[in-house]
Amino acid sequence: MNRRTMVMATSVANRGLRQDLSALRNNLKQLIGISKRNVEIQQKMDELGDIVLQCSDLETLVDKTTKAIRDQFGMTSVTFALSQEFRALLPEVEPVYLKSPVADKLFFMSQEKLTEIFSRGQGPVLHGKLEHGSVDFFPLRELRRVHSEALTPLFYDGEYIGSINLGSNDPDRYAEGVATDYLRRLAHLASLALANLRLKHELTRATTTGG
DSSP states (O other), X not given: OOHHHHHHHHHHHHHHHHHHHHHHHHHHHHHHHHHHHHHHHHHHHHHHHHXXXXXXXXXXXXXXXXXXXXXXXXXXXXXEEEEGGGGGGSOSOOOTTSOOTTTTTEEEXXXXXXXXXXXXXXXXXXXXXXXXXXXXXXXXXXXXTOOEEEEEEEEETTEEEEEEEEEESSTTTTOTTOOOHHHHHHHHHHHHHHHHHHHHHHHHHHHHHHO
16 A cells, blocks of 8 residues: 555544544434433423422312423413312302412313323324314413424323323424323323322312211
């Protein structure tokens, strides 16, 4: 190998090494970014878990949870949809001059409809690039600003008891294939909290009736 050929070979090798190093740096940056993001999500989930499990009634649970998700994850709209049986957990009489803290945040639907919507599995239903959000899950005043949505089923003891619904004005935020692990964890916490509130309500009613 003459000197010119050796110089060219060295140059090619160095160029390849620089490209490999550049690719490695980019991969490390992405890995660090993902790790930081995962830590941030874990911290937010811990905070949400504390909020969910400390709520003593349905109105407080819905009000505080939707506000926390909206603030921490930058959502356009966050709501709960629950099966009709949970309507009994709300106060029977509301002062007519006070707006309910869960107005536009809590919807009710039949068990059959929940089962129909989420019958494919217990994972979130994702819709991206929408003209507007789903009318059954978001309030009319926010509907037109929702361009992607994650409808996350709440499942307990073999039945669908509702869903947590996240709407974003970003049409690609909840497109098909987006990671949803944190939504599943949130749904598990909320399902347990709701089941506990339902049990407390049934025990209270049974005690009152029995007395």
